[in-house]
Amino acid sequence: MTISDALGRVVRSRLFFPLVCLALVLLLNVIVTMSTTGSPGPFFQITLTNGALNGPLITILNRSSELVILAVGMTLVVSCSAGTDISVGAVMALSGAVSIWALGFGQLAQNDYHVKEYVVPYAVGLLVALAVGAVCGAWNGFLVSRLKIQPMVATLILYTGGRGAAKVFADGQIDKVDVANYKWLGNFIQDSQGNNLVPIPTAIFIAAAVVVATALVLRHTALGMNIQSVGINSRASRIVGLKSARIILLAYAFCGVCAAVAGIIATSRIGGIDANNCGKMLELDAILAVALGGNSLAGGKFSLTGSVIGAVTIQALTTVLYSINVSADQLPLYKAIVVVIIVILQSPQLRPLLRRGRDGLKRLLPGDRAAAAA
Amino acid sequence: MNLKIKKIALALTGAAMSLSFAACSAGTDSSTDPTRGDDSTVAADDSGYNLVPRDSNGDGLITLGFAQVGAESGWRTANTQSYKDYFVEANGFKLVFLDANQDADKQKQDVRDLIAQGVEVIDLAPVTDSGWEPILQEAKDAGIPLIVSDRQLSVSDDLYLTYFGGNMEEEGKTAVKWLQDYISANNISDPINIVHLQGTIGSTAQKGRTKALDDAAPGNGWNVVYQQTGEFTQAKGQEVMESFLQQGKDFNVIYSENDDMTYGAIDALQAAGKDPKEYIIISFDGNKSAVQMVIDGLIDVIAECDPLLGPQVGALINQAAAGQTIAKVTYSQEGFIDSTNAVEKIKTAFGS
Numbered sequence: 001m002t003i004s005d006a007l008g009r010v011v012r013s014r015l016f017f018p019l020v021c022l023a024l025v026l027l028l029n030v031i032v033t034m035s036t037t038g039s040p041g042p043f044f045q046i047t048l049t050n051g052a053l054n055g056p057l058i059t060i061l062n063r064s065s066e067l068v069i070l071a072v073g074m075t076l077v078v079s080c081s082a083g084t085d086i087s088v089g090a091v092m093a094l095s096g097a098v099s100i101w102a103l104g105f106g107q108l109a110q111n112d113y114h115v116k117e118y119v120v121p122y123a124v125g126l127l128v129a130l131a132v133g134a135v136c137g138a139w140n141g142f143l144v145s146r147l148k149i150q151p152m153v154a155t156l157i158l159y160t161g162g163r164g165a166a167k168v169f170a171d172g173q174i175d176k177v178d179v180a181n182y183k184w185l186g187n188f189i190q191d192s193q194g195n196n197l198v199p200i201p202t203a204i205f206i207a208a209a210v211v212v213a214t215a216l217v218l219r220h221t222a223l224g225m226n227i228q229s230v231g232i233n234s235r236a237s238r239i240v241g242l243k244s245a246r247i248i249l250l251a252y253a254f255c256g257v258c259a260a261v262a263g264i265i266a267t268s269r270i271g272g273i274d275a276n277n278c279g280k281m282l283e284l285d286a287i288l289a290v291a292l293g294g295n296s297l298a299g300g301k302f303s304l305t306g307s308v309i310g311a312v313t314i315q316a317l318t319t320v321l322y323s324i325n326v327s328a329d330q331l332p333l334y335k336a337i338v339v340v341i342i343v344i345l346q347s348p349q350l351r352p353l354l355r356r357g358r359d360g361l362k363r364l365l366p367g368d369r370a371a372a373a374a
Numbered sequence: 375m376n377l378k379i380k381k382i383a384l385a386l387t388g389a390a391m392s393l394s395f396a397a398c399s400a401g402t403d404s405s406t407d408p409t410r411g412d413d414s415t416v417a418a419d420d421s422g423y424n425l426v427p428r429d430s431n432g433d434g435l436i437t438l439g440f441a442q443v444g445a446e447s448g449w450r451t452a453n454t455q456s457y458k459d460y461f462v463e464a465n466g467f468k469l470v471f472l473d474a475n476q477d478a479d480k481q482k483q484d485v486r487d488l489i490a491q492g493v494e495v496i497d498l499a500p501v502t503d504s505g506w507e508p509i510l511q512e513a514k515d516a517g518i519p520l521i522v523s524d525r526q527l528s529v530s531d532d533l534y535l536t537y538f539g540g541n542m543e544e545e546g547k548t549a550v551k552w553l554q555d556y557i558s559a560n561n562i563s564d565p566i567n568i569v570h571l572q573g574t575i576g577s578t579a580q581k582g583r584t585k586a587l588d589d590a591a592p593g594n595g596w597n598v599v600y601q602q603t604g605e606f607t608q609a610k611g612q613e614v615m616e617s618f619l620q621q622g623k624d625f626n627v628i629y630s631e632n633d634d635m636t637y638g639a640i641d642a643l644q645a646a647g648k649d650p651k652e653y654i655i656i657s658f659d660g661n662k663s664a665v666q667m668v669i670d671g672l673i674d675v676i677a678e679c680d681p682l683l684g685p686q687v688g689a690l691i692n693q694a695a696a697g698q699t700i701a702k703v704t705y706s707q708e709g710f711i712d713s714t715n716a717v718e719k720i721k722t723a724f725g726s
Contacts (some may be wrong), residue, residue, distance in 0.1 A: 049647030174447065270638065323618075
């Protein structure tokens with residue numbers, strides 16, 4: 001095997017471009033670290049202080065948890081319906097609001113909108129959040145699969161209405177939860193003295209669990225293949241006996257559950273529900289993560305790993321922009337510039353151009369030509 | 375139909391009233407206070423605005439229509455509650471409360487609804503600071519005095535009774551002064567490195583509070599090592615603080631432009647294994663949870679932006695109704711909360 005053949009195989013791999021993008025953004029992080037501290041070391045440094053692992057890499061992984069989870073759900077939705085679910089940010093807020101409303105049931109207003117102790121068990125609160133996510137997702141799926149409404153229009157309903165409903169459940173307030181274990185899922189699991197029992201942010205484990213569980217289910221059942229075939233040709237799939245509508249409904253419901261899990265993490269991070277801001281604009285980052293992962297937004301074949309890489313790339317980009325003091329309100333502009341570059345890199349029209357360039361290069365390299373002749 | 379007739383009648387009487395008032399005030403001196411320069415802070419009597427709150431429907435109560443921004447922060451919800459608590463019959467008031475949910479168009483409709491309902495005085499806490507002239511004119515034409523609160527409008531001052539609210543730059547100066555005093559009282563000789571968490575860029579609160587620090591830092595030899603907006607939210611404050619912490623730069627002061635971002639910053643410090651008590655933490659607003667954190671030693675000082683404005687607005691309306699001259703700009707009474715007065719503050723302001 002020649003070098004260029006091996007190289008060609010790597011380049012043609014689905015994950016090549018997503019990985020290159022991630023590497024580029026990480027490189028940017030390293031350069032910025034070098035320019036401020038004089039060496040690239042601090043970027044890779046992970047230290048243990050007071051029972052918490054610290055370091056840029058940990059921060060990026062921790063902060064990308066919600067996005068990774070949303071991207072997993074979004075990938076399946078995109079694959080089977082060739083459309084996007086733009087309601088995930090609002091569903092995060094709604095599931096968080098309903099969950100806290102349940103946890104402080106009937107006592108929120110008289111306690112200054114603080115949950116002093118759980119009225120229903122914490123586990124019930126979590127299940128309520130997941131149920132809200134599932135119902136919202138199933139509603140979206142029903143509109144898309146049964147009523148054949150365009151995905152963006154169908155999910156626009158909850159995109160606008162979901163946040164409003166969240167404010168109704170939160171009574172227009174920022175509801176806080178004062179019980180210590182409420183903050184565990186978005187921060188660290190602690191003992192009763194407030195010392196960390198696990199030095200790694202809990203959200204990383206949750207994101208990993210969602211990714212692994214989804215991947216296992218898709219691999220060990222026909223579901224993954226069914227989703228792709230529905231996305232490639234929904235009619236043909238129905239003719240060969242797949243229940244296309246049911247598969248689409250399932251994918252949206254699952255996406256809703258993913259949004260609820262992300263909502264649980266986001267509310268736990270701040271120990272309360274800020275219905276105005278929870279998950280705000282995150283739906284766009286989730287769609288972007290899917291696209292950055294090398295998945296076509298026109299549906300069909302998908303790569304879960306790609307979406308996960310895409311999500312981490314976006315968070316790494318956000319982190320580097322923060323650390324070079326780009327103001328948060330200008331962040332979208334810089335993100336857009338990077339996205340344009342990445343999307344151009346991934347364009348299928350660009351690849352033949354690159355290949356032509358590579359062939360030209362090959363002709364100039366005598367060693368390779370000799371190898372090819374042999 | 376009925377409402378429409380009422381509206382027209384109201385508009386007519388309003389127009390007649392303003393005409394007669396205009397006639398009265400035609401001869402008044404219209405010179406402005408030279409010390410104020412081009413500022414809009416001039417006395418009411420030369421502005422051509424002569425509406426005063428009064429009990430026009432004779433029910434013995436003054437009906438206040440309050441067009442509130444929304445419920446976007448802890449400060450805002452405390453602010454709303456204070457109006458609801460104060461404007462009750464026992465104090466001689468009735469309250470009509472409308473929440474714009476941060477939607478400027480809805481708020482304009484809200485004010486029109488208040489005019490149509492014939493409330494006796496309007497308090498407008500505007501979502502945006504532009505495009506209000508026609509609506510203020512409508513209120514004036516209807517003969518309903520209008521108080522602008524919380525956010526100053528760049529409109530001609532003969533369109534409203536008075537502006538009432540916090541002076542954001544003054545709050546910033548209060549915080550800066552506290553820091554100067556703290557440094558000299560504790561003989562701190564280390565360099566002062568400040569992490570500056572800004573509010574939503576362009577908001578009145580952000581501009582005033584940022585200006586105070588930006589003005590003071592060079593002269594005092596303070597370094598602002600990081601300046602980033604946390605958009606007044608806890609989640610963003612936490613995220614921005616985390617990303618700063620991983621740069622590993624030295625700092626000893628956090629200047630956070632509202633309480634919600636301060637909560638987030640403290641969480642980020644703790645998550646990174648740092649003790650918030652080792653840093654000088656300056657916050658703004660003074661919500662109950664934040665005052666409790668001052669008592670617990672987590673926050674060092676809060677430059678107060680008192681949300682409990684109901685009673686002060688009530689006093690202002692009573693003064694105007696009694697025929698007293700009201701200044702065009704009235705600032706709420708504010709100070710700071712630190713370890714010396716936090717316990718007392720939580721008792722008097724929050725009753726616990």
